[in-house]
Amino acid sequence: MRAAVYTESGAIELGQRPDAALQLPTDAVVRVVLSCVCGSDLTYYRGKRPHAVGSIGHEAIGVVEDTGAEVTSVRPGDLVVVPLQFHCGECAHCLGGTPFACVRGATFGNGTNDGGQGEAMRVPFADRSLHAVPGTGHDDALLKSLLTLSDVLCTGHHAAVCAGVRPGHTVAVVGDGAVGLLGVLSAKRLGAERIIALSSSPVRQALATEFGATDLVAERGDEATERVLEMTGGVGVDATLECVGTAQAVDTAFRIARPGSMVGLVGISDDLDPPVREAFWRNVGWRGGPCQVPVYLPELLPDVLDGTIDPGRVFTWESDLGGVVAGYRAMAEQKQVKSLLRVSPL
């Protein structure tokens, strides 16, 4: 089958992989309908983090094509969200609410297993890992929003939850990538009263405003810190979402957090270096890391289905699977917020 592959030279190409097929009675095979490129994929594309040669991509919705004998929760023809990772649902970490640490789980598109940026995926532990979408006849806008449940919306929500966003809060979101923008949406959904989006791009500022940002800060670094502190009477914000991962963004996030507050840290970096000492004395804490999609999805799915939230608006570029490399490039050059791949018709 056709699929994006990470090559030995470190490039991403549209290539061929073995057809997705059942291997265990708990597997399902899903034909991918929509996929997309994640900010974390870009870290591999840019050569900033190593990636195994082979499959890549971990965001997809699709239609179940085949199920193993033990699969009972989905059947062929079902529309499903494939979360960024599969998990067993039975180990201590799954039962403890942290399926990302599942001892039998793995992120899709890890080089070996099937990635989201391909024609189909074998999904292990299908009863646990797949989320069936109720109803039929969903329009294109809704399908795009459903796709965001596989990672990016849940990650924005994760940042807001980790930051401890509560009704009435003044919140700052550092980063205007798709995660940051959906962090804005998530903060709004959780009742934030004032949402300061740190964004310098007019297109992203507009999206942030649509998603609920009440204030925009175009500055970066020390100037951004000063600006946010000035806007909050020198106090800092009640909750901070860090959705970039660069040293500068992480530093800003900790410095604009008010004493006693939390930074929801989801921006991916392999050399995180938060200002720990200052944070300690200011009682600023941190929670974050990769998102637990299966934990959040049941709460978010109804709001997507009934149109309360419309996270699919983060897709500003699209193509068929053949355009996957162009999709990476468009995001890497920061010309587009997030690249959608129309892999097969519904």
Next chain:
Amino acid sequence: MRAAVYTESGAIELGQRPDAALQLPTDAVVRVVLSCVCGSDLTYYRGKRPHAVGSIGHEAIGVVEDTGAEVTSVRPGDLVVVPLQFHCGECAHCLGGTPFACVRGATFGNGTNDGGQGEAMRVPFADRSLHAVPGTGHDDALLKSLLTLSDVLCTGHHAAVCAGVRPGHTVAVVGDGAVGLLGVLSAKRLGAERIIALSSSPVRQALATEFGATDLVAERGDEATERVLEMTGGVGVDATLECVGTAQAVDTAFRIARPGSMVGLVGISDDLDPPVREAFWRNVGWRGGPCQVPVYLPELLPDVLDGTIDPGRVFTWESDLGGVVAGYRAMAEQKQVKSLLRVSPL
């Protein structure tokens, strides 16, 4: 008046300071009955952190001797807990639940204001800062427990709260100083089912067990990590209290925390360097810093008064104020858990 002073040569001595006196109508003057030495005082004693020349010490209970014209909540003769810091109760940080960041507040014994290790203290914002102890005729054991409310018990509780201890949890407490031991007590009080105390000293192990530890780990560093992981089926603990502050202790705390859990980090260090990257990928977060005594004291005071908890058992050494330097030495040499100073009779 007589008081411990931090000298120009970096030593701590018993010296003379101006008598504590009212300066503002919102002040009170408290005659110190009991005081003690804090682990953070030891960082100055050991020369590991700078301290202004002058007053030192921030833990005390005493009797109100005089009050300014605007003070209404306490009156001369009242027994009071003096928390580690005074705070105005009206700024954004006080109102936001983080009085440690009070814009008008300061820690007692900062060189300039009166310290707890002295005969008396001027307490600014007395209506907010002092906590009157109800009842009379409290026995000596209870007075010692009341003294722990000024910092060390609240800090142990803070570590447990920041670590997210909940009923049924398996908890680890790194550190067997007074804060760690009262972290054990606090975890028990919050319903932890299993409490693993990392302690190698027989005296401290015994106290930890009295306070609720169910398991003892005498190892340190990688061996301690391996041991705790082994004890928890490779999973790690549900909540971790870091009550030391050394690089090794912080590292251990993050590594024994189960994925998705929190480290309550209260051990004081000026070169904190947690394994941030590993913590990120394991969804291990961190909250901590200095304790918000006024936030916690109202919850803890009733349990001290009715004997539900007996935190005063952490005092393993005592003298009058004249023995203050010996009290520092006893703790610095790790011969004693915590040094009590009997400054004046009740």
